[in-house]
Every structure is written in C-alpha cells, then in structure tokens.
Amino acid sequence: MSDQQPERVARESKRSRGGSAPTIYDIAKLAGVNPSTVSRALSQPGRINVKTEERIQAAAKELNYRVNPIARALPTGRTNTLGLFVADITNPVIFGIVRGAERAAADAGYTLVVAESQESGEREATAIERVMPSVDGLVLATSRLADTQIKQIAARKPVVVINRELEGVTGILPDVERGVDQLVAHLAELGHRSIAYVSGPETSWVSRRRWEALLAAAPKRGMTIVEIGPGVPTLDGGTAAISRVIASGVTAVVAFNDLMAIGLLRVALERGIAVPSQLSIAGFDDIFGSDFTAPALTTVRAPLIEAGERAVRHLLSRVSPQSDDRRVDVEALLPTELVVRGSTGHPLPGAGD
Amino acid sequence: MSDQQPERVARESKRSRGGSAPTIYDIAKLAGVNPSTVSRALSQPGRINVKTEERIQAAAKELNYRVNPIARALPTGRTNTLGLFVADITNPVIFGIVRGAERAAADAGYTLVVAESQESGEREATAIERVMPSVDGLVLATSRLADTQIKQIAARKPVVVINRELEGVTGILPDVERGVDQLVAHLAELGHRSIAYVSGPETSWVSRRRWEALLAAAPKRGMTIVEIGPGVPTLDGGTAAISRVIASGVTAVVAFNDLMAIGLLRVALERGIAVPSQLSIAGFDDIFGSDFTAPALTTVRAPLIEAGERAVRHLLSRVSPQSDDRRVDVEALLPTELVVRGSTGHPLPGAGD
DNA sequence: GCGAGTTTGTCAACCGGTTGCCAAATGATG
DNA sequence: CATCATTTGGCAACCGGTTGACAAACTCGC
Numbered sequence: 021m022s023d024q025q026p027e028r029v030a031r032e033s034k035r036s037r038g039g040s041a042p043t044i045y046d047i048a049k050l051a052g053v054n055p056s057t058v059s060r061a062l063s064q065p066g067r068i069n070v071k072t073e074e075r076i077q078a079a080a081k082e083l084n085y086r087v088n089p090i091a092r093a094l095p096t097g098r099t100n101t102l103g104l105f106v107a108d109i110t111n112p113v114i115f116g117i118v119r120g121a122e123r124a125a126a127d128a129g130y131t132l133v134v135a136e137s138q139e140s141g142e143r144e145a146t147a148i149e150r151v152m153p154s155v156d157g158l159v160l161a162t163s164r165l166a167d168t169q170i171k172q173i174a175a176r177k178p179v180v181v182i183n184r185e186l187e188g189v190t191g192i193l194p195d196v197e198r199g200v201d202q203l204v205a206h207l208a209e210l211g212h213r214s215i216a217y218v219s220g221p222e223t224s225w226v227s228r229r230r231w232e233a234l235l236a237a238a239p240k241r242g243m244t245i246v247e248i249g250p251g252v253p254t255l256d257g258g259t260a261a262i263s264r265v266i267a268s269g270v271t272a273v274v275a276f277n278d279l280m281a282i283g284l285l286r287v288a289l290e291r292g293i294a295v296p297s298q299l300s301i302a303g304f305d306d307i308f309g310s311d312f313t314a315p316a317l318t319t320v321r322a323p324l325i326e327a328g329e330r331a332v333r334h335l336l337s338r339v340s341p342q343s344d345d346r347r348v349d350v351e352a353l354l355p356t357e358l359v360v361r362g363s364t365g366h367p368l369p370g371a372g373d
Numbered sequence: 374m375s376d377q378q379p380e381r382v383a384r385e386s387k388r389s390r391g392g393s394a395p396t397i398y399d400i401a402k403l404a405g406v407n408p409s410t411v412s413r414a415l416s417q418p419g420r421i422n423v424k425t426e427e428r429i430q431a432a433a434k435e436l437n438y439r440v441n442p443i444a445r446a447l448p449t450g451r452t453n454t455l456g457l458f459v460a461d462i463t464n465p466v467i468f469g470i471v472r473g474a475e476r477a478a479a480d481a482g483y484t485l486v487v488a489e490s491q492e493s494g495e496r497e498a499t500a501i502e503r504v505m506p507s508v509d510g511l512v513l514a515t516s517r518l519a520d521t522q523i524k525q526i527a528a529r530k531p532v533v534v535i536n537r538e539l540e541g542v543t544g545i546l547p548d549v550e551r552g553v554d555q556l557v558a559h560l561a562e563l564g565h566r567s568i569a570y571v572s573g574p575e576t577s578w579v580s581r582r583r584w585e586a587l588l589a590a591a592p593k594r595g596m597t598i599v600e601i602g603p604g605v606p607t608l609d610g611g612t613a614a615i616s617r618v619i620a621s622g623v624t625a626v627v628a629f630n631d632l633m634a635i636g637l638l639r640v641a642l643e644r645g646i647a648v649p650s651q652l653s654i655a656g657f658d659d660i661f662g663s664d665f666t667a668p669a670l671t672t673v674r675a676p677l678i679e680a681g682e683r684a685v686r687h688l689l690s691r692v693s694p695q696s697d698d699r700r701v702d703v704e705a706l707l708p709t710e711l712v713v714r715g716s717t718g719h720p721l722p723g724a725g726d
Numbered sequence: 727g728c729g730a731g732t733t734t735g736t737c738a739a740c741c742g743g744t745t746g747c748c749a750a751a752t753g754a755t756g
Numbered sequence: 757c758a759t760c761a762t763t764t765g766g767c768a769a770c771c772g773g774t775t776g777a778c779a780a781a782c783t784c785g786c
Contacts, residue, residue: 041506043772054736059774069734088506090452091772093443095741101486109472112661115463122462122489126496131504133454134487136475143479151484153394153441282665308465309662312635396742407766412744422764444742448771 042083050079062087089131093154101131102335103155104328105144107162109136111253112307113277116324117161117182117331124332130156132332141165148173157335159328160184164223178338180331184225192331192354194226199320199356200233203274203302206318206358208241210366212272212300218261218284219249220276227253227276230304234274246270251280258283262291271300271367278303278310278319285313285363296365306359315362323354330354395436403432415440442484446507454484455688456508457681458497460515462489464606465660466630469677470514470535470684477685483509485685494518501526510688512681513537517576531691533684537578545684545707547579552673552709553586556627556655559671559711561594563719565625565653571614571637572602573629580606580629583657587627599623604633611636615644624653624720631656631663631672638666638716649718659712668715676707683707 044058051058053072061068061076068076079085093099104121106114118134125132133151137144141164148158157178163170167186173179174189182192207215217234220227231247238245248264251257258280265273265284275281281303285295293299295315303310306321397411404411406425414421414429421429432438446452457474459467471487478485486504490497494517501511510531516523520539526532527542535545560568570587573580584600591598601617604610611633618626618637628634634656638648646652648668656663659674 045772055772056737056774057735059772060735063774067734072734086502086506088772089503090443090446090507091741092774093741094447094743094772095774097741099443109475110468110661112465115468118487119463119489122487123491126488126500129503131486131507132488133484134471134475135479135485136472138476147479149439150442150482153439154443154484308463309665312662312665314667398742408743409745409767410765412742413765416744420764425765441742444771445744446771447742447773448744450771 041088042085043088044085046083047076047079047085050083051075098339099154099156100129101133101155102332102339103133103135103148103151103158105135105137105148105158105160105163107137107139107144107164109134111162111279112309113305113324114161115308117328120325120328120330121159121332122328123325124329124336128332128336130332130336137164139164141169145169152177156339159331159335161328161331178335180335182327182331190334192327192334194322194327194356195353196226196229196233196356197237198353199304199322199358200230201237202358203318203320204234204237204241204243206360207272207300207302207364208243210272210300210364212243212270212367214244214268214270214272215246216265216268216270216273217245217247217249218251218258218265218273218275218280219247220251220253220257220280222250224253224276230274230276249276251276253277254279255283255286258285259287262287265299266293271298272364273299273301275301275303278305278307278317281317281319281363282310282313285315285317294368296363297368300364300367302364311361313363318361318364319359320356321359322356327354394441395438396441397438399436400429400432400438403436404428451692452507452509453482454486454508455685455692456486456488456501456504456511458488458490458501458511458513458516460490460492460497460517462487464515464632465662466658466677467514468661470681473678473681473683474512474685475681476678477682477689481685481689483685483689490517492517494522498522505530509692512684512688514681514684531688533688535680535684543687545680545687547675547680547709548706549579549582549586549709550590551706552657552675552711553583554590555711556671556673557587557590557594557596559713560625560653560655560717561596563625563653563717565596565623565720567597567621567623567625568599569618569621569623569626570598570600570602571604571611571618571626571628571633572600573604573606573610573633575603577606577629583627583629602629604629606630607632608636608639611638612640615640618652619646624651625717626652626654628654628656631658631660631670634670634672634716635663635666638668638670647721649716650721653717653720655717664714666716671714671717672712673709674712675709680707 044055047058048055057068058076061073089100102125122132133155135147135151137147144164159180161182170186170189180190185191215238217231219231234245246268248261251261253276258275262284273284275284281301285301288295288299295301303317303319306319310317310319397408400411401408410421411429414426442453455478475485486508488500488504490500497517512533514535523539523542533543538544568591570584572584587598599621601614604614606629611628615637626637628637634654638654641648641652648654656670656672659672663670663672
C-alpha cells in the first residue's frame with residue numbers, strides 16, 4: 021500500500037498557503053534533503069557535508085527561517101530562558117540587578133522572564149510555579165519565600181539567590197563588612213560617638229547582616245550603637261523612625277537602605293533638624309536618586325549590576341557548562357564601598373545630648 | 374499483530390523512575406483513562422463526565438501535576454507570554470510601565486518577558502526576533518525602531534506601542550496638551566514671560582509632541598518660547614544645555630524629562646544660579662526621585678503604571694478575546710497633570726535679562 | 727578490485743500536550 | 757422494548773523541532 025506519508029503531504033500543502041513561519045520542513049523541501057539533516061546543519065555545524073550545509077543555509081536565508089524556540093525546547097528540555105524574581109520592581113535597588121541580569125542573559129542568547137511578587141510570598145510561589153517549566157534556571161533577587169521553599173525549588177532547577185545565604189543554594193553576597201567598616205570609620209573620624217541603626221524588615225537577611233556588621237564595627241571604634249526597628253524598607257519606614265532616632269540621642273543614624281535614609285533625611289529637615297550638623301544620616305545601596313537629595317546622601321554602595329550579572333552568569337555555567345570557559349567566581353563577595361556625600365559631617369558640639 | 378503501544382510502554386517505564394515532572398500520561402494511567410480525556414478534563418471543564426473529571430483532578434493533585442506551558446504552546450500556538458521591550462531598564466520612566474505591565478500580565482495568568490535594547494535599534498531588533506516566536510504579543514515601550522520596522526512586526530503579532538503614534542498600530546498615548554497647558558498657565562501666573570524648552574532626542578516622538586504643545590500654549594499666554602536641543606535624555610543631557618539656557622535669557626526652562634531637568638537643576642545650583650528665583654525649572658514624567666531634589670522638581674506627571682497596564686490589557690483583549698468582558702479603552706489619552714513643587718516660582722525682577 | 731573504515735544523510739521515535747473524528751455508552755422517547 | 761439523540765471518552769494525527777540507530781555512499785589501502 022502506498023501509505024507513503026499522507027500526513028506529511030497534508031502538512032506541506034497546508035504550509036504552502038503561507039501565513040505561519042517557515043519550518044525546517046520547508047527548508048528541507050527547498051534544499052531537497054531530510055528535515056533531520058536541516059536540523060543538524062543548523063544546530064551542529066560540521067556534522068553535515070559542507071556543500072549540503074551551504075545549500076541548507078541558503079534555503080534558510082531565502083525563507084527567512086527562524087528556529088522556533090518552543091518546538092526546540094520540547095524535546096531538549098532546554099528553553100534558553102531564565103527567570104528573575106523580585107519582590108518589588110519599582111524598588112530602585114532592583115533596577116541594577118535587573119539590568120545586569122538582562123544584559124548577561126541577552127549576551128548569552130538567553131531570554132529573561134521577569135516576575136514581580138509584590139512583596140507577597142504567595143504570589144511569588146505562584147509565579148515561580150507557573151514559570152518553572154519554561155525556564156532553565158531561576159534568580160531569586162529578593163525572595164519572600166522561606167528557606168525550605170527555596171531549597172525545594174533549588175532541587176528542581178538551578179537557582180541563584182541574591183543577598184541571601186542558604187545552605188546548598190548559590191548565593192551572590194555582598195562584602196558587608198568592608199563597606200560597613202569604612203562607614204563606621206568615617207563616622208568615627210568625624211567625631212561621632214553614638215550611632216543608631218534603623219533596621220529593615222525582620223525577615224530580611226541583608227538587614228540582619230548589616231546590623232551584625234555594625235554591631236561588630238562600632239565598639240572597635242569606641243562607639244555605642246543601638247538598633248531601632250524593624251521597619252518597612254521604604255521612605256515611610258524611614259520617616260516613621262525619626263522620633264525614636266531623636267529620642268535615642270545619637271548624632272548619627274544609619275538606615276537599612278537608602279530609601280529609609282532619604283525618608284529620615286526629609287522628615288529631619290522638615291522638623292528643622294540640621295543635617296549633618298545635628299544629625300548625620302547614611303544609607304545603603306547607593307540607589308538611583310540618592311545623590312539628588314540636599315544634602316546628598318552618604319551611602320554604602322553595592323554593585324547591583326554586577327550582582328545581577330554574576331547571578332545569571334553562574335546560572336548559565338550550570339545550565340550549559342560548555343558555554344563559558346572562565347567560570348564565574350561565586351565565592352568572592354561583591355565589594356561594597358562607602359560613598360561619602362553631604363549627609364554625614366562633624367557633629368555640632370552638644371548635638372545628640 | 375500486537376503492536377499495542379510499545380513506545381508508550383517504554384515511556385511509562387522511563388517516567389516511572391521518577392525525576393521529571395508528571396505528565397498527563399501519568400495522570401491518565403492513575404485515573405484509568407485516556408490522556409486525551411485528561412487533557413479535556415483539565416482544559417475544558419464540563420466537557421467530561423463530572424465523576425471522571427473528579428477522578429482526574431484527584432489524580433492530578435496526587436501527582437502534583439503542573440501543565441507544561443511549552444508542550445501546550447506547541448500545538449496551540451498560544452504561549453501565554455507577552456514581551457515587553459524597553460530601551461533602558463534603568464531609566465526611571467520605565468519602572469512604572471514595567472510594573473503596570475507585569476501586574477496586568479500576572480493577573481491574567483500571563484508571563485512577561487522583559488528585554489532591554491540598551492538604546493540600540495539593532496539589539497532591539499535582534500531581541501524581538503528571538504522572542505517573537507514565543508510570545509503572543511508585544512509591548513514596545515520606548516522603541517528605537519523605525520516606523521516601518523514596527524509595522525512589519527505588528528503584521529506578525531499583536532503589538533502595542535507606548536508613547537508613539539503609528540498608523541495601524543495601537544498606541545498608548547498621553548494627553549500631552551492637558552499637562553502642558555497647566556504647566557504653561559502655572560508659569561504665566563508666576564510672572565514668567567519667556568520659556569526655553571530643552572528637547573530630547575531628535576527621534577523621540579514624545580519630545581516632539583511636548584515641544585509642539587508648548588509651542589501652541591505659550592503664545593496663548595503671551596509668552597515667548599525657544600527650543601534648545603536636541604540633547605540626550607539624561608542628567609548629562611540636562612547639564613550640557615545650561616549655557617544655552619542662560620544665554621537665551623529666559624526665566625523658566627522646561628526640560629524634555631525629569632532627568633534632564635534634574636541635570637539642569639544641579640548645574641544651575643553649582644553655578645550659583647538661584648532656583649527658582651533666577652531660573653525656574655520644570656520637567657516631565659514625575660519619575661522616582663524627582664521630589665528628592667532641593668528644591669523639589671515641578672513636573673508634568675504621566676500615569677506610567679497605567680500606561681503599562683493598559684498596554685497589556687489591550688494586548689490581552691486581542692490575544693484572547695473572551696478573557697475580559699470590559700474592553701480596554703485605548704482611544705482615551707492618559708491624563709497628564711502638573712505637579713507643582715519648589716523648582717518653579719516667581720522670577721526675580723530683572724531675572725533673565 | 728575488494729574489504730575495512732568513515733562520512734553523510736535518512737528513518738522514525740520522541741518531547742507533552744491538543745483536538746477532530748468517531749464509536750460506544752447512556753438517556754430519552756414512543 | 758426498540759429507536760434515536762446526546763454524552764462520553766478513546767484513537768491518532770499534529771505542533772516543530774532533536775537525536776539515536778543505521779544504511780548508503782564514499783574513501784582509502786593493499
């Protein structure tokens with residue numbers, strides 16, 4: 021029976037009436053070879069006779085062929101896509117991470133899916149669940165998930181977390197001590213003897229780390245330090261803390277992040293507190309806009325773009341080991357550094373008393 | 374011949390040794406039905422006997438089944454993914470758009486792919502080409518592509534452009550006149566008689582529109598207006614324009630966007646020019662941080678989150694018509710409004726002469 | 727000129743769903 | 757109880773690539 025390839029014929033005829041994108045079958049027909057040969061020619065250069073390969077390439081160009089990533093992903097399981105999950109995409113701390121990640125992914129020919137959990141662990145879990153099957157790996161930048169949840173996810177797909185330490189999961193971490201030491205030294209040099217730390221969310225690993233680093237550094241310089249918080253990591257979280265800061269009698273306050281620091285700065289100025297002479301203020305991250313304030317904000321800069329880049333590059337090295345010769349150094353902590361601007365200065369004699 | 378289902382058997386046995394995610398075949402086996410029945414039960418509730426459907430649901434739950442979006446996308450062509458393309462993800466104007474788009478997409482169960490062209494039309498074209506087959510539609514937020522290129526893309530997939538007017542392509546546009554009228558009226562009221570507009574990139578549709586609106590509004594209030602530019606839409610672009618602004622002798626300057634306005638503000642203060650008494654400065658967009666400056670920036674706010682939301686919602690209505698009853702009103706322009714802060718004020722007598 | 731070793735390209739299964747078609751089962755009706 | 761209409765669910769093709777196995781064609785040495 022001439023059961024040749026009825027369905028194939030049907031397909032060709034359907035295809036020939038244009039419309040949808042060209043497939044390797046179209047190329048195969050045009051070049052007079054088998055579809056699998058086309059597939060090899062396109063994805064494994066050298067596997068095929070040069071002459072044939074050229075013919076196929078020509079046909080592909082003529083049809084303006086683009087490989088269909090979805091069709092390719094199905095049998096291979098490789099989607100050439102990475103997922104980036106952030107808690108709040110409008111938080112300027114995120115921008116740098118997103119940019120670095122996007123750039124590193126695009127450079128490697130990968131697509132980046134960005135999802136925002138809007139500070140909700142539940143939303144985050146849902147989004148991850150949905151995206152999981154169609155990505156090769158995930159970057160969790162400011163996860164609101166519990167450690168165990170993250171570990172479960174990491175057991176299914178390669179995961180990199182940023183600013184979080186988790187056993188068995190690669191973390192991109194800042195060298196908190198470095199910047200904090202610089203900051204504390206800077207404040208000590210200016211003549212401050214007492215600091216307050218306005219902390220961020222209770223669950224924030226970063227906030228704890230910053231506090232611990234301050235707690236270790238301050239006594240070494242003969243300074244006292246108190247913690248005020250926890251608070252929400254926003255402008256409002258900063259403004260809300262001002263009373264307690266003032267009540268504490270310190271001459272310098274370090275906020276969990278720049279947003280809170282700016283909130284503090286604003287409300288301090290509103291209340292007629294001179295910055296920095298009556299109260300020095302410093303933040304963390306050096307976000308966009310932190311030099312817009314008057315006085316501009318002293319802050320401990322974190323290399324956010326590099327964090328995003330490194331996270332993605334590490335993920336790529338795990339996803340496609342051959343891709344990059346130079347392995348990403350995940351172990352090394354990201355260097356943080358103090359950026360001195362106008363919001364810190366010598367305390368007035370008697371300030372803070 | 375008992376050619377029963379040799380391959381299926383092989384598959385099952387492979388699958389049974391765990392590892393990969395459960396499939397509808399696993400569910401089918403567990404529930405004792407055909408895979409196609411499982412597919413129907415899961416994607417067309419009601420098509421199947423209630424009793425059977427329940428059994429399948431139970432099996433799915435037991436196996437913790439998640440539909441594989443890639444496998445689903447292949448035969449249907451629907452990926453449940455949208456693409457968002459921006460020129461510069463660190464530009465604060467973008468943040469709102471991204472957030473609005475992400476939220477609207479997530480709410481509809483869609484995944485958002487974000488790609489950054491880094492101001493390069495070529496990169497943008499490449500990224501679009503790569504992502505195109507795996508998205509159901511695209512939002513171009515700050516495209517650097519030529520009109521004809523965009524039209525070609527729009528012919529292949531649903532496209533929505535933001536802040537750009539293009540025949541045959543849906544555009545989400547701001548009501549520029551509204552905010553500009555308010556701004557010009559505000560300046561006139563303060564006593565200004567001459568304005569300069571520091572324009573953005575030559576190719577920017579928005580910059581042209583803003584200039585046209587100013588050009589129309591200023592004379593109505595008996596004010597003169599000059600254009601200075603084009604310039605790059607960044608802080609540096611603003612600072613670079615200061616000499617020409619001063620030379621023009623105006624008492625008020627309106628910058629293409631907030632970044633340029635802040636650049637102008639900074640360099641003006643550095644040069645000892647009092648703001649606003651010697652020079653009033655205003656911007657556009659009301660980006661994050663535009664109220665951090667001293668004085669805070671007067672600006673024409675654009676509802677960016679809504680722009681992103683509306684873009685995606687419109688796209689969704691085209692992609693899955695049944696999804697939403699209420700159609701998105703794309704025609705309506707997004708209302709812009711003046712936000713008065715400290716950077717505009719009465720000109721000093723003799724200022725600008 | 728012939729057998730061994732390589733290269734090249736074809737066959738067909740497969741990834742995990744979706745869906746048109748149809749037969750069996752069920753239910754309604756006379 | 758027979759007949760016809762309606763559900764219900766199975767079969768198999770299909771989406772567009774990838775890839776292991778293998779046969780045909782080609783190369784080479786003796």
